[in-house]
Amino acid sequence: MLSVKDLWVSYGAIKALKGVSLKIGAGEVVTVIGSNGAGKSTLLKTISRLIEPKSGTIDFCGQAIIKSKPYQLVDRGLIHVPEGRAILKEMTVWENLILGAHRRKDKQGIKLDIEMALSYFPVLKDRLQQAGGTLSGGEQQMLAIARALMARPKLLMLDEPSLGLAPMFVNEIFKIFVKLKEQGITILLVEQNATQALSIADKGYVLDLGKVILAQDARELLKNKAIVNAYLGKNKSIS
Amino acid sequence: MIQQLINGLLLGSTYSLIAIGYTLVFGVLKIMNLAHGEMFMIGGFLGILMVKLWNLPLPLALLGATIAAGLGGLLLDLVCYRPVKKTYFLAPALSTLGFGIVLKDLVVNLAGSEPQVFPAALLMGDFKIGPVLVSSIQLLVLALALALMLGLDWLINKTELGRSMRATAESETTAKILGINVNRVTILTFVISAALAGAAGVLIGLRLGKISPFIGSTIGIKGLAIMIIGGLGNLRGAFVSGILVGILELLTSVYVGAIYADVIAWTLLIIVLVMRPQGLFGSKINVDRV
Ligand SMILES: Nc1ncnc2c1ncn2[C@@H]1O[C@H](COP(=O)(O)OP(=O)(O)O)[C@@H](O)[C@H]1O
Numbered sequence: 065m066l067s068v069k070d071l072w073v074s075y076g077a078i079k080a081l082k083g084v085s086l087k088i089g090a091g092e093v094v095t096v097i098g099s100n101g102a103g104k105s106t107l108l109k110t111i112s113r114l115i116e117p118k119s120g121t122i123d124f125c126g127q128a129i130i131k132s133k134p135y136q137l138v139d140r141g142l143i144h145v146p147e148g149r150a151i152l153k154e155m156t157v158w159e160n161l162i163l164g165a166h167r168r169k170d171k172q173g174i175k176l177d178i179e180m181a182l183s184y185f186p187v188l189k190d191r192l193q194q195a196g197g198t199l200s201g202g203e204q205q206m207l208a209i210a211r212a213l214m215a216r217p218k219l220l221m222l223d224e225p226s227l228g229l230a231p232m233f234v235n236e237i238f239k240i241f242v243k244l245k246e247q248g249i250t251i252l253l254v255e256q257n258a259t260q261a262l263s264i265a266d267k268g269y270v271l272d273l274g275k276v277i278l279a280q281d282a283r284e285l286l287k288n289k290a291i292v293n294a295y296l297g298k299n300k301s302i303s
Numbered sequence: 304m305i306q307q308l309i310n311g312l313l314l315g316s317t318y319s320l321i322a323i324g325y326t327l328v329f330g331v332l333k334i335m336n337l338a339h340g341e342m343f344m345i346g347g348f349l350g351i352l353m354v355k356l357w358n359l360p361l362p363l364a365l366l367g368a369t370i371a372a373g374l375g376g377l378l379l380d381l382v383c384y385r386p387v388k389k390t391y392f393l394a395p396a397l398s399t400l401g402f403g404i405v406l407k408d409l410v411v412n413l414a415g416s417e418p419q420v421f422p423a424a425l426l427m428g429d430f431k432i433g434p435v436l437v438s439s440i441q442l443l444v445l446a447l448a449l450a451l452m453l454g455l456d457w458l459i460n461k462t463e464l465g466r467s468m469r470a471t472a473e474s475e476t477t478a479k480i481l482g483i484n485v486n487r488v489t490i491l492t493f494v495i496s497a498a499l500a501g502a503a504g505v506l507i508g509l510r511l512g513k514i515s516p517f518i519g520s521t522i523g524i525k526g527l528a529i530m531i532i533g534g535l536g537n538l539r540g541a542f543v544s545g546i547l548v549g550i551l552e553l554l555t556s557v558y559v560g561a562i563y564a565d566v567i568a569w570t571l572l573i574i575v576l577v578m579r580p581q582g583l584f585g586s587k588i589n590v591d592r593v
């Protein structure tokens with residue numbers, strides 16, 4: 065479904081990605097783990113065409129997307145939920161949701177999908193007319209995910225969705241990810257909360273200083289003591 | 304007194320239209336469009352020319368001038384905004400300033416520096432409501448200005464385009480990941496803003512009976528002060544401040560002296576910047592960031 069080959073990205077003199085390659089099959093959950101500054105967010109931003117790479121190729125469903133516009137990717141079902149729950153704080157929860165379906169024209173389908181998104185995240189139901197900024201951190205993350213679902217994603221890229229959330233919220237959104245997977249949505253999950261991410265993933269990539277240092281079956285990775293200690297130790301207490 | 308208040312309301316409603324254009328571009332794109340006064344001048348100028356040269360009826364001339372100014376906004380985006388480096392905050396401000404000066408010089412070269420005068424036949428009769436004298440033109444101006452502003456308010460708050468514009472205003476990156484075509488939003492922001500200024504130009508022309516090619520740097524630029532008084536990027540703030548300034552100007556020219564009227568907007572601007580930099584009605588963006 066997604067195939068990234070030899071991706072190089074720089075911010076001025078800083079080389080953030082140094083030849084990253086990665087493959088995701090349809091229906092898989094793939095997690096990318098790595099410490100702060102490893103280049104995880106840069107990878108997702110480059111895939112969703114927010115950042116220009118220096119070189120490399122990105123194919124989505126068999127077509128090169130390296131020259132596509134971000135809205136064309138949204139049309140094709142590649143949806144990015146960025147780090148720090150980028151919801152629109154001044155707009156209402158309902159407006160956030162409806163903007164998630166910005167590229168869609170099927171009014172009836174949009175209506176049904178709002179119902180469905182609200183059934184996943186019932187806390188949002190009573191807050192539709194509230195400004196996004198008045199929600200708690202956990203609720204904002206739920207809104208960000210619900211909004212992404214409004215675009216009918218084929219591939220959902222989530223950048224550290226559990227960051228800064230209370231364990232209760234973390235468990236709740238991970239349960240949702242499992243449900244989404246069962247529905248056939250492919251997921252690329254970037255996490256520092258690696259133990260929990262690997263527990264729902266099929267495959268895991270370890271990113272370090274802009275390079276993939278390990279790509280393995282998620283269960284194998286979880287058993288790898290050296291990796292667990294080096295990269296995954298941080299959030300053990302949560303899982 | 305009531306007469307002055309009504310005259311001020313009429314004058315102010317056109318100021319509001321100009322200020323709303325400034326604040327729309329600022330709110331969505333975070334840039335100061337210094338060609339906006341010239342869009343207003345072009346609108347007024349073309350409006351008069353269409354009536355004089357082509358004998359167009361007033362509604363058509365108004366529509367024509369609005370569309371022409373809107374196209375000017377499109378050109379402004381393509382020439383002065385899109386190719387210019389946004390990270391250098393002065394760049395778009397300076398390029399739009401240059402665009403405005405070129406427009407003004409073009410008009411002076413093509414049509415001369417004398418004001419264009421509306422044909423007298425257009426000026427309709429006055430009538431009285433109780434003791435207050437109101438001209439039909441003034442009523443028309445007020446009704447159109449209000450209709451345009453209500454229309455814009457509806458567009459911004461209730462339509463998908465308006466939501467896209469507000470989303471882009473809040474975060475361009477977020478707008479992009481939602482699939483909003485930010486280039487399209489940018490063009491439409493410039494076009495709508497310039498079209499409103501063009502309409503305001505015709506309305507002011509009707510009120511004054513004439514338009515000078517230099518009106519962009521006298522009355523047009525007042526809209527900039529009014530935008531800041533109302534709060535950067537705050538549409539309703541610009542609306543109310545425009546009317547406030549119009550009324551204060553009228554009262555000043557009657558009770559203090561006409562020569563002081565033009566300083567009202569700028570005096571108010573300085574007071575607001577000192578006492579309440581976020582504007583009377585609050586800024587829609589973080590003022591510290593500007
Ligand atoms: N906008 C930016 N400008 C300059 N350097 C950046 C920018 N964003 C990220 N970086 C740098 O690129 C590297 C990778 O960052 P990032 O992709 O955010 O890592 P992660 O998401 O894994 O924490 C880091 O060294 C970071 O400092």
Ligand SMILES: [Mg+2]
Nearest residue numbers: 104105106147
């Ligand atoms: Mg990151």
